[in-house]
Structure formats: C-alpha cells, structure tokens
Amino acid sequence: xxxxxxxxxxxxxxxxxxQMGVALKGLRPGAPLCVLVHGYILANPWERDCPDTHIxxxxxxxxxxxxxxxxxxxAHDVGLALSFRWNARGTLRAAxxxxxxxxxxxxxxxxxxxxxAPNHPVTLIGHxxxxxxxxxxxxxxxxxxxxxxILLHAVIPRSEAERAAQSPAAQGCEILNVxxxxxxxxxxxxxxxxxxxxxxxxxxxxxxxxxxxxxxxxDRAPTRAALAALGHHLAPPDRLICHYGAYTxxxxxxxxxxxxxxxxxxxxxxxKIAHARTKTELTAPVQxxxx
Numbered sequence: 001x002x003x004x005x006x007x008x009x010x011x012x013x014x015x016x017x018x019q020m021g022v023a024l025k026g027l028r029p030g031a032p033l034c035v036l037v038h039g040y041i042l043a044n045p046w047e048r049d050c051p052d053t054h055i056x057x058x059x060x061x062x063x064x065x066x067x068x069x070x071x072x073x074x075a076h077d078v079g080l081a082l083s084f085r086w087n088a089r090g091t092l093r094a095a096x097x098x099x100x101x102x103x104x105x106x107x108x109x110x111x112x113x114x115x116x117a118p119n120h121p122v123t124l125i126g127h128x129x130x131x132x133x134x135x136x137x138x139x140x141x142x143x144x145x146x147x148x149x150i151l152l153h154a155v156i157p158r159s160e161a162e163r164a165a166q167s168p169a170a171q172g173c174e175i176l177n178v179x180x181x182x183x184x185x186x187x188x189x190x191x192x193x194x195x196x197x198x199x200x201x202x203x204x205x206x207x208x209x210x211x212x213x214x215x216x217x218x219d220r221a222p223t224r225a226a227l228a229a230l231g232h233h234l235a236p237p238d239r240l241i242c243h244y245g246a247y248t249x250x251x252x253x254x255x256x257x258x259x260x261x262x263x264x265x266x267x268x269x270x271x272k273i274a275h276a277r278t279k280t281e282l283t284a285p286v287q288x289x290x291x
Contacts, residue, residue: 039128103136
C-alpha cells in the first residue's frame with residue numbers, strides 16, 4: 001500500500017518523513033498524489049481505538065474495508081496517498097478552531113510537494129472538519145498547485161468557502177462538494193457551530209455558480225442516474241442518518257478514484273448531472289396550484 005503519514009503539530013509544522021523520497025522515486029511519471037485529511041475526533045498520538053484510524057489503515061487492520069488508500073487504488077506505482085494527521089480531538093469547538101492552524105501546515109506541505117514533485121497532480125480529500133482544513137489551505141497556495149479537491153460532508157462557513165473558492169489555487173483546480181440528506185443532523189449541528197444555522201453553512205454549495213465547482217448530492221436520483229450513465233453505480237443508503245456516507249456508500253470511492261486518476265473528466269460529470277436533472281424535471285408530474 002502506497003501510504004505516507006504526515007504528522008502536524010502547532011509548533012513545528014508538518015514533517016516530511018524519510019520514506020517520502022523513496023515513495024516518490026517509485027512512482028511512474030505523472031502518477032497522482034492524494035492528500036487525505038480526516039475530520040473530528042482523531043488526534044495525536046495515533047490511537048488504535050479511534051474510529052477514524054480505519055480510513056487510513058491498510059488491511060488487515062482495516063477490517064471494515066474502508067481504508068481510503070486501498071479503496072482509491074493508490075498502490076504500487078499507481079499513485080501515492082499521504083495521510084495528514086492534525087489535532088482534532090477535544091470539544092467540537094476546539095477542533096473547529098484548530099482547523100485554521102492545521103490549514104497553514106497543510107499549505108506548507110503542498111508548497112513543498114510542488115517543489116519536490118512538480119510533475120505529479122495533487123488531489124485533496126477532506127472529510128467534515130478536514131474539509132475546512134483543505135479549503136483554508138487553498139488560500140495560501142499558488143495557481144495550479146492542486147488539481148482536484150474532494151469535500152466530504154464539509155463543515156465550513158459559507159463565507160469562508162466562498163473566499164477560498166476565489167483564491168488562485170481554487171480557481172485552477174476542480175472542486176467536488178459531496179453532500180447527502182443523510183447528513184442533515186450533522187449539518188444542523190455544524191450550522192450552530194459556525195453560526196447562521198444551515199444558511200451559514202455551505203452544505204449545498206456556493207451562492208454564485210463557479211465553472212470549476214460540482215455539487216454532488218449522492219442520495220438524489222438524478223445524481224445516481226448521472227453516475228450510472230458513467231459506469232458508476234451507487235448502492236442505496238443502508239441507514240437514514242450517517243455522517244460517513246460520503247465515503248462508506250458502496251461505489252462512491254470508485255468515483256473519487258476515477259477523478260483522481262483522470263479516468264472520469266469533471267466536465268463530463270457536470271454534463272451528465274445537468275442532463276439527468278433536466279430529464280427528471282421534464283418527467284416529473286405537473287403540480288397544479290389552486291388559488
């Protein structure tokens with residue numbers, strides 16, 4: 001399993017481990033780099049009893065088969081996964097505040113990758129508060145330093161996301177914002193945390209449409225139809241409420257893997273989603289309003 005762990009702390013910033021150079025040398029030219037950023041709960045030191053260890057752990061430790069590097073197909077010379085560990089334990093409010101300095105550390109890591117691996121496209125994946133770390137990091141980066149950003153049930157104020165989306169780095173990459181109705185209770189809690197309720201959160205995207213932004217609501221029929229047309233079949237949700245469905249839903253990590261490796265073009269995904277939505281609207285029953 002091609003996985004390098006990056007430890008971040010407030011004092012020294014991210015440390016590039018010795019195996020980074022070896023891992024980069026083993027990659028084929030143009031192979032993708034994928035930086036994985038966890039959300040709330042996880043903290044240093046690495047704790048085996050923490051549920052978020054499963055998203056980075058390779059088999060056999062990852063008994064639930066939910067490890068991101070494995071499911072994204074980042075093995076051997078195909079690509080390299082970097083797990084970015086930041087201090088997200090304590091109260092939810094404390095972890096929310098800690099996301100800001102962690103973003104500075106992530107930006108430094110990405111700037112370093114741009115120097116030592118300029119020919120490898122970089123994808124960022126952030127879940128929950130990890131998405132806030134990702135978006136804030138974009139503000140400190142140069143244009144085209146990142147190729148793709150995948151946000152999973154993001155916890156970030158709408159105003160903050162809109163500011164980050166206008167940065168040179170964000171303008172130069174593709175951003176996939178993954179949401180679902182199954183996350184609604186967590187969205188309500190996050191809205192209280194960031195202020196402004198659901199209107200203060202950007203769970204359904206930005207107020208102004210941007211050409212490089214895709215909202216992917218994975219439990220909507222048009223979205224599932226669009227992905228099926230592209231050869232990606234998502235299983236129905238197995239529970240009504242779930243904060244982890246953006247990566248546990250069978251089939252969804254295959255979509256992210258295709259984006260990372262360039263097998264799925266964002267422009268084609270936009271086109272298929274728009275077509276599926278239009279088809280749904282045209283075939284929906286007419287609602288008569290009585291006055």
